[in-house]
Amino acid sequence: MTEANFTYRADSFKVAIDCILLGFDQRELKILLIHRNFEPAKGSWSLMGGFLNRDESLNDSAKRILYQLTGLEDIYLEQIFVFGDINRDPVERVLSVCFYALIKIEDYDEALGKSHDAHWFPVQKRPKLVFDHEQMVEATLNRLRRRAGYQPIGFELLPEKFTMMQLLNLYEAIYQRSFDVGNFSKKILSLGILVKTDEKLRGGSKKGSYLYSFDQERYDSVKEKGFRIIG
Amino acid sequence: MTEANFTYRADSFKVAIDCILLGFDQRELKILLIHRNFEPAKGSWSLMGGFLNRDESLNDSAKRILYQLTGLEDIYLEQIFVFGDINRDPVERVLSVCFYALIKIEDYDEALGKSHDAHWFPVQKRPKLVFDHEQMVEATLNRLRRRAGYQPIGFELLPEKFTMMQLLNLYEAIYQRSFDVGNFSKKILSLGILVKTDEKLRGGSKKGSYLYSFDQERYDSVKEKGFRIIG
DNA sequence: TCAAAAGTGTTAGTGTTACACCCATGA
DNA sequence: TCATGGGTGTAACACTAACACTTTTGA
Numbered sequence: 001m002t003e004a005n006f007t008y009r010a011d012s013f014k015v016a017i018d019c020i021l022l023g024f025d026q027r028e029l030k031i032l033l034i035h036r037n038f039e040p041a042k043g044s045w046s047l048m049g050g051f052l053n054r055d056e057s058l059n060d061s062a063k064r065i066l067y068q069l070t071g072l073e074d075i076y077l078e079q080i081f082v083f084g085d086i087n088r089d090p091v092e093r094v095l096s097v098c099f100y101a102l103i104k105i106e107d108y109d110e111a112l113g114k115s116h117d118a119h120w121f122p123v124q125k126r127p128k129l130v131f132d133h134e135q136m137v138e139a140t141l142n143r144l145r146r147r148a149g150y151q152p153i154g155f156e157l158l159p160e161k162f163t164m165m166q167l168l169n170l171y172e173a174i175y176q177r178s179f180d181v182g183n184f185s186k187k188i189l190s191l192g193i194l195v196k197t198d199e200k201l202r203g204g205s206k207k208g209s210y211l212y213s214f215d216q217e218r219y220d221s222v223k224e225k226g227f228r229i230i231g
Numbered sequence: 232m233t234e235a236n237f238t239y240r241a242d243s244f245k246v247a248i249d250c251i252l253l254g255f256d257q258r259e260l261k262i263l264l265i266h267r268n269f270e271p272a273k274g275s276w277s278l279m280g281g282f283l284n285r286d287e288s289l290n291d292s293a294k295r296i297l298y299q300l301t302g303l304e305d306i307y308l309e310q311i312f313v314f315g316d317i318n319r320d321p322v323e324r325v326l327s328v329c330f331y332a333l334i335k336i337e338d339y340d341e342a343l344g345k346s347h348d349a350h351w352f353p354v355q356k357r358p359k360l361v362f363d364h365e366q367m368v369e370a371t372l373n374r375l376r377r378r379a380g381y382q383p384i385g386f387e388l389l390p391e392k393f394t395m396m397q398l399l400n401l402y403e404a405i406y407q408r409s410f411d412v413g414n415f416s417k418k419i420l421s422l423g424i425l426v427k428t429d430e431k432l433r434g435g436s437k438k439g440s441y442l443y444s445f446d447q448e449r450y451d452s453v454k455e456k457g458f459r460i461i462g
Numbered sequence: 463t464c465a466a467a468a469g470t471g472t473t474a475g476t477g478t479t480a481c482a483c484c485c486a487t488g489a
Numbered sequence: 490t491c492a493t494g495g496g497t498g499t500a501a502c503a504c505t506a507a508c509a510c511t512t513t514t515g516a
Contacts, residue, residue, distance in 0.1 A: 006270070007323050010282035012243035015326065039237070051241035054324070058315035082313045082328055084289035092238050093285070095246065097313055165468075182470070183506065205467045207513040396495075413497070414479065436494045437487040 016089075016096040017061045018049040018133065020080075020140045021070065023105035024157040026166070028122045029173040030105065031137065032069070035117040036130070040091050046130040047137075048118070049096070062099040069116055071109035076102040076156040078147075080139050088132050096132075100140040102156035124176075148174050149230050152193060152219055161211040163201050164188070175230060191227060193219040247320075247327040248292045249280040249364065251311075251371045252301070254336035255388040257397070259353040260404040261336065262368065263300070266348040267361070271322050277361040278368075279349065280327070293330040300347055302340035307333040307387040309378075311370050319363050327363075331371040333387035355407075379405050380461050383424060383450055392442040394432050395419070406461060422458055424450040 021032040033045045050065045052058065062077055080098045088096070105120075113119075121127065129137065148154050154170055164185045172178055188194065194212040202208035252263040264276045281296045283289065293308055311329045319327070336351070344350075352358065360368065379385050385401055395416045403409055419425060425443040433439035 008245055008282065008325065010245045010247075011285040013246050013283065013285075014239055014241045015244050015246075016241075051239065052244065052315070054242040054244075055317070057317055058313060058326075079312060081310060082289060084283070084328070086286070086288055094239065095289075097315070163468090180506065180508085181468075182508085185469075187505090202514090205513095206515050207466080207468050209468055394495090411478095411480070412495080413481085416496075418478090433487090437489085438485070438493080438495050439487080440495055 014092070014094045015052040016049050016094050017052055017058065017065055018047045018096050018098050018136060019062055019065055019069075020047055020098065020100040020137060021066065021103060022100060022123070022140075022144070022157065023103050023108065023120065024170050024173065025105050025120070027169055027173070028124075029157075029170075030120045031123050031126055032108075032113070032118050032120055033126065033129070035119065037117060040089075041130040044130045045127045047098075047133050048116070052097070058097055062097075062101075066101055069113065069118060070103065071112045072103060072107060076153060078143070080136065080143055083132050083136065085132070090131075096136075098136045098139070100143070102153060104157065104159055106159060123173075145174055150227050152214060152227065155214040161197060161199070161213050163209040163211060165205075165209055167212075171229065187229065192222055193227075245323070245325045246283040247280050247325050248283055248289065248296055249278045249327050249329050249367060250293055250296055250300075251278055251329065251331040251368060252297065252334060253331060253354070253371075253375070253388065254334050254339065254351065255401050255404065256336050256351070258400055258404070259355075260388075260401075261351045262354050262357055263339075263344070263349050263351055264357065264360070266350065268348060271320075272361045275361045276358045278329075278364050279347070283328070289328055293328075293332075297332055300344065300349060301334065302343045303334060303338060307384060309374070311367065311374055314363050314367065316363070321362075327367075329367045329370070331374070333384060335388065335390055337390060354404075376405055381458050383445060383458065386445040392428060392430070392444050394440040394442055396440055398443075402460065418460065423453055424458075 023030050023032070032048065034048050036042050036044055036046055048065060048069050050061070050068075052061045056064065058079065059077065062079075063073070066075060066077070067073060077099055078101075080100055083096045083098060086093060088094070123137075123141065126137070128134070144153075148171065154167065154174070157170060158166060165181075167188065168179055168181060168184050171184070193215055195215045195218075197211045197213065199211045200208040201211055254261050254263070263279065265279050267273050267275055267277055279296060279300050281292070281299075283292045287295065289310065290308065293310075294304070297306060297308070298304060308330055309332075311331055314327045314329060317324060319325070354368075354372065357368070359365070375384075379402065385398065385405070388401060389397060396412075398419065399410055399412065399415050402415070424446055426446045426449075428442045428444065430442045431439040432442055
């Protein structure tokens, strides 16, 4: 560095990282919430969060917090927004950087979650959340809806192999509307990013349905022209 | 507050607000940059920025900074992203919350800008920027492209009354591609959010072209179904 | 064999693209 | 009157939405 050793004159702020963890369980979009047995707002529900440390980037901090809660690494993570109103935290001024993560619900470490008093809720039936966490969830759901329309992030929420009906249910859960089965699968298949396996999954249905998997390479080769599922 | 008077044990961070100011000048999208006559990186180009103060929200801080530079209030402002890498600022660790603003270039206070050594550059021909400001600009242009497709933010960049050709030029500047004149105006007019005045603007052309204005009320009444300018 | 879920096919309608053509006017 | 940029019309095509129909299999 060529600069003289001065420092800026400016106020300092504590910075929280709050994480919205979403998963998909057959029919519903679910969110992992923490029952707070600590102050402030002890006894109420909130997102999983923590404070940013001096030696970590924002992303690293979010990863650390998610690892503590789920035992998972390499999960889809995206910054949503910074919340910075003066009185958003009743104790003292804290900025909060909000991230959301998408996980395959079956990979989640139940025991670790229990130790943090974490519970999955259907997104539509979630309890009231503390502070401005409600806004964070709203912003995330909006972002997810937009993203899912032009990026294959939906697949982050499904197991390795999934049926067309599971994918359809996921999109119905994200958009809170129904899609025509025929039109939906035609559209998805026409993107050329799924591989059909010859396995069938029997469950609920009598006929059973084929399993597909998402093909990253094919996606990489077609993503230029963009991808539009709804709209 | 019902909480006990404790405070959190956590590291503190200085927080900068960096503002990307965009305007449109007939043909080109332009960005306002500061020639730094202060450390660090004196002599190079950067975005306009400042530090967040203890008594202001993030938005208020961005408004203050923009007011200092342009003399404008009530401008379109949107948070883009927080940049938080450990060494992003060579002097010491600073988080930066990046905002972008859209202004009508003719309202801008030239004299005030000069006093900060601010200059307009065509976005495509901007100089190299300091630190991670380049990334901020890229992220902003991407956001602007997305937004302009489904919200009428383009109108923030034009004067009160504008011709269809000016609007077309703006969209061409944002998307860096050309649009068919006929198809573009058909589509825009079909949205029903413009009012045609009977004034004509003569300039460049021999025939002259009609002036339109954006109608907020009409927009409010049709925005539910969403709006799609590019495919 | 019937009911239920998966999956295919058909069609009308809507939106998009490309491009030919007409209009008004200053030089 | 002609060159120029503004503006309109239209036909081909692609995509979408709605829904009827076929397939498979457990009960």
